[in-house]
Amino acid sequence: xxxxxxxxxxxxxxxxxxxxxxxxxxxxxxxxxxxxxxxxxxxxxxxxxxxxxxxxxxxxxxxxxxxxxxxxxxxxxxxxxxxxxxxxxxxxxxxxxxxxxxxxxxxxxxxxxxxxxxxxxxxxxxxxxxxxxxxxxxxxxxxxxxxxxxxxxxxxxxxxxxxxxxxxxxxxxxxxxxxxxxxxxxxxxxxxxxxxxxxxxxxxxxxxxxxxxxxxxxxxxxxxxxxxxxxxxxxxxxxxxxxxxxxxxxxxxxxxxxxxxxxxxxxxxxxxxxxxxxxxxxxxxxxxxxxxxxxxxxxxxxxxxxxxxxxxxxxxxxxxxxxxxxxxxxxxxxxxxxxxxxx
Ligand SMILES: NC(=O)c1ccc[n+]([C@@H]2O[C@H](COP(=O)([O-])OP(=O)(O)OC[C@H]3O[C@@H](n4cnc5c(N)ncnc54)[C@H](OP(=O)(O)O)[C@@H]3O)[C@@H](O)[C@H]2O)c1
Numbered sequence: 001x002x003x004x005x006x007x008x009x010x011x012x013x014x015x016x017x018x019x020x021x022x023x024x025x026x027x028x029x030x031x032x033x034x035x036x037x038x039x040x041x042x043x044x045x046x047x048x049x050x051x052x053x054x055x056x057x058x059x060x061x062x063x064x065x066x067x068x069x070x071x072x073x074x075x076x077x078x079x080x081x082x083x084x085x086x087x088x089x090x091x092x093x094x095x096x097x098x099x100x101x102x103x104x105x106x107x108x109x110x111x112x113x114x115x116x117x118x119x120x121x122x123x124x125x126x127x128x129x130x131x132x133x134x135x136x137x138x139x140x141x142x143x144x145x146x147x148x149x150x151x152x153x154x155x156x157x158x159x160x161x162x163x164x165x166x167x168x169x170x171x172x173x174x175x176x177x178x179x180x181x182x183x184x185x186x187x188x189x190x191x192x193x194x195x196x197x198x199x200x201x202x203x204x205x206x207x208x209x210x211x212x213x214x215x216x217x218x219x220x221x222x223x224x225x226x227x228x229x230x231x232x233x234x235x236x237x238x239x240x241x242x243x244x245x246x247x248x249x250x251x252x253x254x255x256x257x258x259x260x261x262x263x264x265x266x267x268x269x270x271x272x273x274x275x276x277x278x279x280x281x282x283x284x285x286x287x288x289x290x291x292x293x294x295x296x297x298x299x300x301x302x303x304x305x306x307x308x309x310x311x312x313x314x315x316x317x318x319x320x321x322x323x324x325x326x327x328x329x330x331x332x333x334x335x336x337x338x339x340x341x342x343x
Pocket of ligand 1: 010011012013014015016044045046047049050051052072073074075095096097125126129182183184185186312313314315318
């Protein structure tokens with residue numbers, strides 16, 4: 001008899017719906033290989049109720065352990081819900097960066113709930129989508145390496161825009177293409193004001209053991225963003241930025257340089273993110289489309305840094321990254337008990 005792992009998921013948008021389909025397609029193979037039956041007990045959207053905490057409470061009453069909570073929303077205010085899930089005995093996989101990048105006290109409370117409850121709290125796809133970025137950082141730290149800097153292009157969306165601008169495409173057209181392909185955040189202003197990159201820098205910094213707050217990140221927006229207006233109004237006026245960005249890209253190109261949105265995390269220096277001119281034949285200048293690159297310079301990887309790169313956005317690869325986190329829980333459940341992480 002296979003063991004059943006009950007999955008309670010909130011969010012069934014681009015990533016959430018792909019995750020449901022991927023889990024469904026792999027279900028028989030996971031039973032065969034691991035003896036664990038992935039049962040999608042609940043896949044909730046906003047129309048199931050406005051309060052994710054209430055949805056979770058309902059799920060906690062109706063699903064037996066071992067159980068897993070998946071946050072595939074971009075909702076605000078989810079930190080207490082993640083904590084509540086862990087304390088109710090759920091493992092947690094999150095695609096949502098916000099609970100990890102808010103006040104440090106919320107982050108610490110989540111990590112402490114995971115330790116107290118003995119449950120996994122997994123967040124690989126919050127940085128670099130399906131790329132093994134958090135896993136790489138964890139392995140470096142677990143093996144006693146010292147991280148000196150993490151630098152690179154952390155946003156597939158902004159890199160997609162940068163390479164479209166290199167090809168002389170107007171910014172407004174490139175932004176529309178990025179939205180059509182599912183690369184942007186639900187509100188693209190989260191990408192354009194640099195907030196999404198800043199959140200990733202905070203998550204990386206915290207995972208590297210640095211106690212940073214949002215105020216410690218210096219960020220320059222990709223374009224000026226007005227939060228006071230409606231999202232659709234902002235998108236209609238995206239063409240207002242076409243000329244200035246085209247001039248900036250052309251001026252850089254005349255000097256053999258390209259514009260890239262570069263972020264840097266360094267102990268002692270804090271975090272920063274902004275449009276930066278880089279040589280067109282450098283690793284950052286050569287990045288194309290929705291690619292990300294993360295360059296880890298450490299005590300061991302000093303002369304030749306450790307580089308993780310590849311597509312850093314897109315619902316299919318993001319869902320696959322969340323599925324890989326889910327498989328970490330499956331392997332632990334297969335070993336017995338409630339799937340608690342090994343001490
Ligand atoms: N797309 C990517 O390439 C990518 C890459 C890395 C990480 N992520 C992260 O993955 C998450 C999901 O992204 P997405 O592209 O799938 O966004 P999306 O298509 O907008 O989906 C978000 C889903 O969450 C639901 N939702 C929002 N607030 C909710 C609430 N309070 N209760 C229940 N459901 C709620 C939405 O419901 P409604 O449809 O009713 O609004 C929607 O179904 C985000 O946190 C994003 O940052 C995405």
